[in-house]
Amino acid sequence: MHDAHRRFDCNKNKFMKKTTKKITVISAALSIGVFSSPMLCAEQLDVEKDTLKFGFIKLTDCAPIVIAKEKGFFEEEGLQVEVVAQPNWKQLLDNVINGELDGAHMLSGQPIAATIGFGTKAHIVTPYTLDLNGNAITVSNAIWEQMQENDEKLDSDNPPHPITADSLKPIVMEAKEAGKKLPMGMVFPVSTHNYEFRYWLAASGIHPGMYTSTDIKGFTDGDIELSTTPPPQMPSTLESGKNVAYCVGEPWNQQAVAKGIGVPVVTNYDIWKNNPEKVFGVTKAWADENPQTLIAVTKALIKAGKWLDATDASGKLTNRDEACRILSQKNYVGADFDVIKNSMTGFFFFQKTDKRPLPDFNVFFKYHCSYPHYSDGIWFLTQMRRWGQITESKPSAWYHETAKSVYLPEVYRKAADLLVAEGTLTAEEFPAVDYDGYKPATSDFIDGVEFDGKKPVEYINSHKIGNKDTVK
Amino acid sequence: MKFFSKIKYPLLKLIDVSGFKVFDPVIRLLYNEEPQKQVRDIVKYMVLPIIFCFICIWAWNFLGPRHKTKSGEVPTPIEVWNVANDNYRFSEREEEKKTAFSLDGDKRKEEILFVKSEIVKLEEKASFLQQESMRVTEEVKVETDAKLAPVNARKDALKAEIKQAKAEREAEAIAHAEKLMAGQVTPDSLVALIKKHKEAVDEEKAKSKLIGDELNEIRDNPPKRLKEAQLAANKMEDEVLHYKKRIDYLTKGNKEQKIAGLIEKSDTAIAALAAATTPAEAVKQAKAVVSSSEAAESTAEQKYPPAATIFYQTKRSVATVFVGFLIAAFVAIPIGIMCGLNRVVMACLTPIISIFRPVSPVVWLLIFQIVIGAFFPDPETHPLFMFMNSPSNPLAFLRTDPAMIFSACTVAMCALWPALVNTALGVSAIDKDHLNVAKVLRLGFWSRLFKIIIPSSLPLMFAGLRISLGVGWMVLIAAEALSTSDGLGKFVWDEFQNGSSASFANIILACFVVGIIGFVLDRLMIILQRLVSFDDGSAVA
Incomplete structure (x- = not known):
């Protein structure tokens, strides 16, 4: 059966070569009839752009982007992606803004800062949080x-x-x-x-x-x-x-x-236990022009995140060794495999004599972390205000609005729904449908101060050092 | 034989023009012309330099590993040679993946079988090397522990000693203070005592630091075979990973397979369309047919997205330097001629030339990114890039992008000055007699320009262009590193950022590649320069 199948594939290939016109493709397909597909069972979206170029900085937390490429998750979505190392965060952002790159591995603060105009001004949005900690x-x-x-x-x-x-x-x-x-x-x-x-x-x-x-x-x-x-x-x-x-x-x-x-x-x-670290960012204009592509990219990234966090029954991270190998290639992170492995496989060397298990040092998917939580954006905004990068006092509402203009949980949700419908992931692996994007208040900080994303100004005021605002 | 003797002088002329005059005695020796003198020359000008090169390589090989810093040690020539091989393998891998991506039919099936059999073999080797590496790691650990044990024992002893000494000192200080209270001693003596104690503490600190350093020395310098075993195992694992990736590209990542899958999907939809019972269902299926056949179409146009290899980066660098150089030449020569002909023009341009000439390429690059960047608001739809990157363009492999244009402009800006100044010099230094002849013959401006001025200033003009190309090549590497334009500069910068154990060797490799290409470019310019010179060319080295 399988061989017969291949033969038909070849026939079709010959047809394909002769034609680029839509009609011919359809008629070629018609003349051959119906066969079950051995691959590409995933539902492909009707993407606006299928050849993409993403930027990254040589750090291990670019892993979801690299893995989505190397493990073929982008290809499953019908995307052909090139991944290019950037020399620094500034140049990376500039290249995203000037259209040289379609999207990039960004610092969580970057889309926010760019959107509010601290540094280079441009409206950047993010549908996906790449990782926690690290x-x-x-x-x-x-x-x-x-x-x-x-x-x-x-x-x-x-x-x-x-x-x-x-x-x-x-x-x-x-x-x-x-x-x-x-x-x-x-x-x-x-x-x-x-x-x-x-x-x-x-x-x-x-x-x-x-x-x-x-x-x-x-x-x-x-x-x-x-x-x-x-x-x-x-x-x-x-x-x-x-x-x-x-x-x-x-x-x-x-x-x-x-x-x-x-x-x-x-x-x-x-x-801060399980703090958001990097995000995948694109410009607002790009997101508006390529909505389906963005969903497809998010789908691939979710799959990559899940692959990275896969564990066996004993809780050992099963795919991290392979991930480290891929990342150690010179066109990706390029550092020695053994060095990358030190932190990525659930351990961390504090001194040569002090190796400790740190299973959550790199989290790519667990704890619903890849969801673009509004409260994450608000934390960064509060820090920008606390240290004076935001020079004037702002009302609470401004923090919520800004976070909502940068984080795109709706895109993430669409991608998640598609993955659940395909059966690739289950609904429990994503936040509940009625989740409002604000993580519950937490005091998992080194100084025990509580952070509640719903009360940004109060949070700013709860610190001893730094700017204080009046609650409006 | 006659032909042989006939080409003697053309041959000598050729090596002279191409600047390889060192080979002159070899040719003459072949023709048996004054053999003794030729042999002497060969020894003097060829054998000795070669020996000297070998001495340099030997010195490098000898001194390199002895020059250690915390960031690593200088790689030996062999290590550089190894990374050159690794780079070659890297580009081979890209080629293999590219082939796998577009293979179809029986060839694909054969390839799958071949790659699968290779994987089995490689996995065996890899697991052997892994075991070997684990064995060495264990061995080294035991050795290191054995070395560390006595030092650690000394450290613990010292710590106990220090603790005791500290307690004693504290007791002594208290006792002394009590005496002070009782009026038996002066306050000064207590201060002196405390001072003495402080000195003792400093001494203890120095001692423990010494032991700490000793421990670090042992930990930081594991035997070389450990690193070697790990690297060998990693290398083989990488190879396995590559072969598995190849399988991916031959099966689910394969272009034809993807298209086939999409066509099948549209077939399914067509069947469903025929069987549709409700209008909504029919519309949905019809949409599915269109979208999957469109996807099939765009997949048919997809190309393998290659990673940048050193060969690609070298080609791109050479292309960029030539673009920059040509821009520089087209701007510099006319302006240079005007400057040479007219002292007023020269006076007007002098301040500009003198101020902008010393400006660093890095500054130019940043300026061009803004100034020229404004012309490409959307690089993907810009006609220049669409033209350069269209599949039918033979230069499409360069993947022209704005970063490349910025780098080329930076090269042009820095390469401009030597050509301009030399041209001006060449034009203004024309023999007065030549100009007088032109006057007597009543030549018009254009014929004066093309018959007299340009020809007689050509040697200096080309000398300037040669310097320009050299400057351009040097500038380019810096510009590429900063602008992320794919090329040798980016290769160096990426390696620096990788910070892996092979990075330093890669940077030295790039140093040789850049040097050799620079040398070839220079020779090309020398040939051009000799061809346009009337003199014997002995003025240029």
């Missing part, structure tokens, strides 16, 4: 030694976690009194890393500095100087002393451990 803060060996002196509990091969910045504070203050603000690095002004690093420092009373309308570097009133460094340069800046600490995604923390130049002290999982 970052860590690494300090240099010298700082680590001083932290160990300040807190004896840290002076061990396996110190107790989470580590707060309390033991860092005396070092910062001493340096500040000596007239030197310690230089630290994060990857981009609107990156999760920036907000997490500031959060961690501020939770221990270290002022990370404010952005103002004239100080776009964010140094005002700070006890330290937190500036932008591209991820791949992080380890070398730590070594040269240009930075004494940095917050970055993988593989750059594991790289510091592997090379013995620094010690990751805290992962962002400890700063």
Whole structure:
């Protein structure tokens, strides 16, 4: 049966080659008759554009995009996708805006910042959250030694976690009194890393500095100087002393451990348990022009996310080894397989002697994380306001409106419904139908402050350091 | 034999023009002309340089691994050679996938069988190498632990010692303070004591740091065979992964298979349409027919989306530099001639030339991204890119995009100046007698230009163009790195960003590729320059 089938396929192929006209295709199809299809059982959408180009930054959390390409999930949706590495977040955003790229792996803060006009202004939207967690803060060996002196509990091969910045504070203050603000690095002004690093420092009373309308570097009133460094340069800046600490995604923390130049002290999982990290972003104009394509892309990404988070009966992540292999190819992340594997297979090296299980360090699909929750957008907006990137006070309603103009759960929902209808996924794997997009209030932060997405201004005011607004 | 002797001088002329004068004695030796002198020349100008090159490579091989930093060590020539092979394999893989994507009929079936049999073999090898790597890892762990154990013991002993010393010091300080309270000692002596204690603490710190360094030294430097075993296993696993991907491209990712699937879908819909009982059902099925046949059509036009290989990147870089160079030449030569002919024009342009010439290519690139970027609001529908990337265009493989144009313009901007200045110099330095002759003959402006001015300034003009091309090639690499235009510059930048154990070797490989291509380009320009020169060309090196 199967061979007979192939023969017919060949016949059809010959027909296909001769023709490009719609009518001929249909008549060719008619003349052959009906056969059951061995593949492509998935319902393909009527996409507006089938050849796409997506950008990414060489970090392991670009995985869903790369996996959707390499495992053929895009192809199942009838999409032919090229995935291109970008040199930095700014260029990536510019390339999405100028149409060079159709979409890209973006920092969660990027679509929001671009939409409200902090930095490059453009209306960017996102139907899909790529992952949770995945970052860590690494300090240099010298700082680590001083932290160990300040807190004896840290002076061990396996110190107790989470580590707060309390033991860092005396070092910062001493340096500040000596007239030197310690230089630290994060990857981009609107990156999760920036907000997490500031959060961690501020939770221990270290002022990370404010952005103002004239100080776009964010140094005002700070006890330290937190500036932008591209991820791949992080380890070398730590070594040269240009930075004494940095917050970055993988593989750059594991790289510091592997090379013995620094010690990751805290992962962002400890700063805020299951915090949203990267999103898949496109311009609003592109989304309006290609609605079906966007749904098809979202479908493929959901499948990729699920593939990445697949576990066996014992809870071991089954596909991560293969994912690491794919990501270690030079046209993707390109770092050594063993380094990528360190963090992606459910473990994390804090020191060469300190390997801990961290099953949720990279979450791509679990906990309904790929859904574009409005509350995630609101958290980023509150941080932008807290640190002064949003210069004036805004009413609560503005936060909700802005989040709703950037996050597109309706697109995600359509893709999810199609996948459920196809039987690829089940309805339980997605948030309930009446879900309003706001995660329940949580106090899973390193300082225990509660975040409720429905009360943005109250949340801003609940922090000691940072801007305060009046509730309107 | 007669022919042989006849081509002697043309041959010598040829190697002279192409700038390979070193081979001159070899040719002369073949013709038995003063053999002793030729052999001497060969030894002096060929053998010695070759020996010198080998000495350099040996020194590199010797010093490289001894130069260690935390970011890695300098790769040896062999490692560079290995990554060159890896890059070659990478491009081969792309070719294999591309073929798999468009194979059909029996060939496809044969290929599937072949690839499947290969997978079995490769998997065997991979699992062997994995085991080997695991064995080495275990072995190394035992070794390292053995090395670490005594140091750790010393560390623990020191820690206990320090703890005790600390307690003792504290007790001593308290005792001293009590004495102070009792008025037996002076406050100064307590301060002195505390100071002494502080010194002792510093000393202890230095000691523990020393031990810590020793531990790190052992942990940071596992034996080389560990890395080698891991890399070998990884390499084989990569190969397995590639073959599995090939199977994907031969089956569900295969173009013809996809089309067949879509046609079948439309067939199903057609059948359903015929059997439809309600109008709504019929409309739905008819829509399905149209959409799946449209999808089949667009699939038929799909091409394999290749990843950028070093060969593709090299081709693109060369194309970009030539585009930039041509723009530069077309702008520089007319302006240069005007400057050379007219001192007022020269005076007007001097400030502009002197200010813009030293500007860095990086600055130009950023400016061009904005200025020229404005002409391509939507690159996909822009006529230039549609023309360049249409399947019938032989240059479609370059995949022209705005980033390439920016890079080319940056090259042009930086390559402009040497050509311009040299042309102006060449024109203004024309022998007065030649111009007088032109005057006597009452030549018009155009014939003066084309018969006298341009021909006599050609040598300098080409000397300038040669410098321009060299400058352009250097600038291009930086421009590509910054603009993400696919090319050797991006290759270098991507490798730097990868930060893998092979990255440094890849960067050195790129250094050789860039160097060799730059050398070839320079030779091309020398040939052109010699061809237009009246002199024997000895003025140019």
